[in-house]
Amino acid sequence: MAEEKAEGGLVFHPLDQFIVKPLFGDGPVHWYTPTNVTLWMGIALLAILAVFVLGSRGRAIIPTRLQSIGELIYGFIYKMVEDVTGKDGVKYFPYIMTLFLFILFANYLALIPMSYSPTSMIAVTAVLGFGVFICVTILGFVKNGASFLGLFWMSDAPAILRPIIAIIEVISYFVRPVSHSIRLAGNIMAGHAVLKVFAGFAALTLVSPVAIFGIVAIYGLEVLVAGIQAYVFTILTCVYLKDALHPAH
Amino acid sequence: MATETTDAVAGACVDAGGSALGMPQLCADWMPNQIFWLVVTLIAIFFVMSRIALPRIGAVLAERSGTITNDIAAAEELKNKAAEAEAAYDQALLDARAEAQKIVAEAKAEIQAELDVELQKADAEIAAKTAESEAAIAEIREGAKKSVTAVAKDTAKELVAAMGGSADAKTITAAINARMKG
Numbered sequence: 001m002a003e004e005k006a007e008g009g010l011v012f013h014p015l016d017q018f019i020v021k022p023l024f025g026d027g028p029v030h031w032y033t034p035t036n037v038t039l040w041m042g043i044a045l046l047a048i049l050a051v052f053v054l055g056s057r058g059r060a061i062i063p064t065r066l067q068s069i070g071e072l073i074y075g076f077i078y079k080m081v082e083d084v085t086g087k088d089g090v091k092y093f094p095y096i097m098t099l100f101l102f103i104l105f106a107n108y109l110a111l112i113p114m115s116y117s118p119t120s121m122i123a124v125t126a127v128l129g130f131g132v133f134i135c136v137t138i139l140g141f142v143k144n145g146a147s148f149l150g151l152f153w154m155s156d157a158p159a160i161l162r163p164i165i166a167i168i169e170v171i172s173y174f175v176r177p178v179s180h181s182i183r184l185a186g187n188i189m190a191g192h193a194v195l196k197v198f199a200g201f202a203a204l205t206l207v208s209p210v211a212i213f214g215i216v217a218i219y220g221l222e223v224l225v226a227g228i229q230a231y232v233f234t235i236l237t238c239v240y241l242k243d244a245l246h247p248a249h
Numbered sequence: 250m251a252t253e254t255t256d257a258v259a260g261a262c263v264d265a266g267g268s269a270l271g272m273p274q275l276c277a278d279w280m281p282n283q284i285f286w287l288v289v290t291l292i293a294i295f296f297v298m299s300r301i302a303l304p305r306i307g308a309v310l311a312e313r314s315g316t317i318t319n320d321i322a323a324a325e326e327l328k329n330k331a332a333e334a335e336a337a338y339d340q341a342l343l344d345a346r347a348e349a350q351k352i353v354a355e356a357k358a359e360i361q362a363e364l365d366v367e368l369q370k371a372d373a374e375i376a377a378k379t380a381e382s383e384a385a386i387a388e389i390r391e392g393a394k395k396s397v398t399a400v401a402k403d404t405a406k407e408l409v410a411a412m413g414g415s416a417d418a419k420t421i422t423a424a425i426n427a428r429m430k431g
């Protein structure tokens with residue numbers, strides 16, 4: 001799918017931005033090699049540390065700017081977890097907060113020109129999505145035992161329809177992690193690829209004003225998408241967690 | 250966004266010119282690397298958040314809401330105190346007003362009583378003076394009558410004497426008395 005369009009000598013490589021490169025030297029990429037993925041995940045980690053650890057350093061009753069950003073995000077996610085999963089879901093708040101922060105910061109850092117977007121890689125989002133799926137499923141069985149299977153059995157549906165609904169529910173349950181991870185990776189990757197295509201057109205004098213306007217517009221859209229995708233991933237995680245804790249419909 | 254590949258990275262996912270062959274996302278050679286570093290990053294974020302940042306922010310938020318609750322309670326207490334003080338003030342005002350009215354009524358009654366006594370005294374005095382004056386007038390009248398009688402007697406005696414007659418005092422007095430009555 002490497003889009004190589006030759007247009008007036010222009011060659012587009014919109015997907016080259018996602019190439020994983022070792023940070024040091026040109027050697028092969030082993031599983032432990034520090035790469036640009038490592039670098040940008042590390043920057044995300046440092047940014048999170050800056051906001052949440054450095055920002056809350058003063059433990060001020062009247063918060064500083066950085067501290068109030070941290071408190072805002074804390075309150076937002078805490079309320080989301082509490083509202084969606086209920087009181088007993090609150091103890092999973094740190095896990096959900098971790099997911100949200102990683103995705104949010106990775107998404108926004110990826111919008112810096114020349115940066116790398118780890119959340120556009122399907123391997124990364126699949127680990128997140130399937131990680132949530134596996135944890136939630138295990139949690140569901142641990143908490144509810146076999147009655148967790150009641151999630152698939154619509155007891156208020158007509159008796160004839162129940163087996164059919166159960167099959168559909170099972171399929172939709174197993175599709176969850178796939179859609180969960182592809183949604184995030186697809187959104188981020190598509191946005192960045194489109195930006196790159198517009199950037200390639202900007203080299204043509206004739207269309208460059210349109211192309212540059214397009215970059216601005218798509219960039220604005222991507223700013224929204226970055227936040228919304230982090231939010232969507234997190235709230236879906238909360239919904240799956242709620243299903244695991246309270247499987248009865 | 251863009252990480253241009255300038256130097257060729259040899260591998261199954263990159264061509265000789267350093268461009269991606271297919272989607273870099275699907276290159277299996279790179280996946281273990283991403284997964285490994287993702288797991289490292291997530292664990293690091295989780296530990297920092299759950300050990301340091303989240304308890305700290307939670308404590309700050311709890312402390313703040315506690316402070317706000319306390320302040321609101323203190324404000325409520327002060328408000329109640331103010332209301333109490335206002336009620337006491339109103340009560341004091343009412344008492345003072347009632348007291349003042351009582352004093353005014355007392356003073357009025359006292360003045361009225363004094364006035365009555367004075368009036369009676371004055372009436373009595375006036376009555377006494379009137380009686381005295383009447384007595385004086387009666388006396389004067391009596392005196393005048395006597396004088397007139399005496400003058401008339403003398404004049405009548407003189408007139409009789411001048412006419413050449415002589416009249417005894419008894420007859421003249423009787424005549425004059427008869428005239429005075431008429």
